[in-house]
Amino acid sequence: MIRGVIEGTGSCLPEYQLTNDQLEKLVDTSDEWITARTGIASRRIAGPGEETSKIAAEAARRAMAMAGVTAEEIATIIVGTMTSETTMPSCACLVQKEIGAVNAFAFDISAACTAFIYGLELADNMVKAYPDRKILVIGAENLSARVNWQDRNTCVLFGDGAGAAVVGGDDTGRGVLATRLFSDGRLGDLLYxxxxxxxxxxxxxxxxxxxxxxxxxxxxxxxxxxxxxxxxYIKMSGREVFKNAVLAMEDSIDKVLEDAGLSGPEIDWILPHQANIRILHNLGERIGVPKEKIFINIHKYGNTSAATVPIAFDEANRQGLLKKGDLILTCAFGGGFTWGAEIIRW
Ligand SMILES: CC(C)(COP(=O)(O)OP(=O)(O)OC[C@H]1O[C@@H](n2cnc3c(N)ncnc32)[C@H](O)[C@@H]1OP(=O)(O)O)[C@@H](O)C(=O)NCCC(=O)NCCS
Known part of the structure; x- marks a missing residue:
């Protein structure tokens, strides 16, 4: 059976680091509160030349270099974002131009923090139909441009960044084993x-x-x-979002594990959406995966929405944590609401 396999990963983070201490001067908050309630210590803020498409393109170049794939070989570019610098052209078309992927067709998907996993599912299905195609799946955001910097409930949480993966077809048992995606527009008012x-x-x-x-x-x-x-601006009912996030992700993980015929303790790594460290530790406990197997980088970057999952994939990959054959679980939750989980054999 042909499955979508990740052949290369890349990420790109803006240079500027905004620390909790600096935020103390902007809003009524403290490093202690932010660290204890969210796990975030710092986040990156995009400046000139680091627009969403620019950091997305750089992440893509790094993923293509790792995969040994040229821009001309890319058949499709899918960018998950809600903060592109243009509505038209799509961010994906801007990336296409930037990297010179002249043979690709390119489009964006809007699914907030779950967008990268939505994109991986699309790519997996595309390579099932056309196994030789190489597909770039990207998550990229410039959330600092859309945060209300006077709202302490939200401005401490978000950051900017981009991550990318090159997906190709593989029939050796590696790749996407199971995916479950969901959305519920009735909950849209809680985070919008x-x-x-x-x-x-x-x-x-x-x-x-x-x-x-x-x-x-x-x-x-x-x-x-x-x-x-x-x-x-981003508006959020934090406590309600927290409750729904825990329940929804747990449910989607249960379902995807069942689809794959696996149990929590068999998972080698969870590479999750990074929204709140307490949500992630809760999740690990509920599905029987120890903390050490949950990849965390929220302390460095905060919540970069669609970019958190591909950045986590790239960092775990480049740190040599992912071994061929490892079972990887990824999961995300975001505004819409959207959520989902996917299991990949690395
Ligand atoms: C936002 C979040 C960290 C708040 O933590 P919490 O423990 O739920 O805190 P609460 O919302 O209950 O607020 C507790 C108090 O802290 C205050 N508070 C909120 N933000 C604060 C901040 N940055 N600094 C200091 N105090 C803050 C609140 O105003 C509240 O004060 P009150 O009790 O006087 O009203 C948490 O709800 C969360 O992470 N929710 C999910 C958000 C998320 O992940 N969104 C993106 C999904 S993709």
Whole structure:
């Protein structure tokens, strides 16, 4: 059976590090609170030249170099992001241009923090149909541009970064063994970010549309736009998100383990979405995987949404932790809500 196998990984983190101590000067918080409640000590903040597509392209180059694949050989580019610097072209098309993947078709997927796992599932199915194709799956975010830096409930959590994987077809028993993906739009209000501010009132605040016919001269100022707080920042009910994240990820992991005919203790590594260290330790306990087998880098980068999982894959891979044949479980949870889990034989 042909399965999607990860042939190379790469990641790219912006240079600038924002520490908890620095955040203490911005909002009413403390290093002690952030570290104890989330596990985060520092996060990266993108500057000029580190736009979402730029760090995505760099992560892609590193993944292609490891896989020994040229840009011309890439058949498809899938980028999971909700913070591309453009809505059109897609971030994936910007990456295509940047790396010179002239033979690829490229598109973005929007599934918040679960987007990379959604992308891997698509890639796995694509190579089942076309085993010779090489597919770039990327998760990349510039969340610092969409965080309300006056909201201590959210601004301490997020960071910027990108990770990438080259997926190809393999019939030796390695690759994606099972995937379970879910979403529930009814929970969308617990964690959301409206569209970016725009002169178009329909886009400016989709939850409070103003009839443009009311503005004969289409005067944005008279309609109350532009607004400084129109919900285009990340908004979150932290405690509710926490509860749902634990339950949903546990459920998807139970299901994917069952699909693969495996039990928790058989897993060699969990490479999870990095949202909160307490969520991850909880999860490990519930499914019977010890802390030492859960890859953690949240202390360095915070929550980089779609990028956390591919960055974790890349760091674990480059540290030599992943051995051929290892059973790897990845899982994620994000706004939408979206969530899912996947098991890969490395
Ligand atoms: C956000 C989160 C860390 C908050 O931790 P918590 O233990 O649930 O804390 P609570 O929300 O119960 O808040 C406890 C208190 O800390 C305060 N607080 C919130 N953020 C704070 C901060 N940065 N610094 C200091 N205090 C803070 C709250 O205002 C609250 O104060 P109150 O009791 O006076 O109202 C936690 O809920 C969480 O991680 N949720 C999931 C978020 C997530 O992962 N989102 C992305 C999903 S992809």
């Amino acid at each position: 970010m409206n569209a970016a501010p725009s002169m178009n009132p329909h886009i400016n605040n989709p939850y409070e549309k103003t009839d443009p016919a009311e503005a004969e001269d289409f005067d944005p100022a008279r309609l109350g736009f532009p607004r400084t707080d129109n919900g285009s």
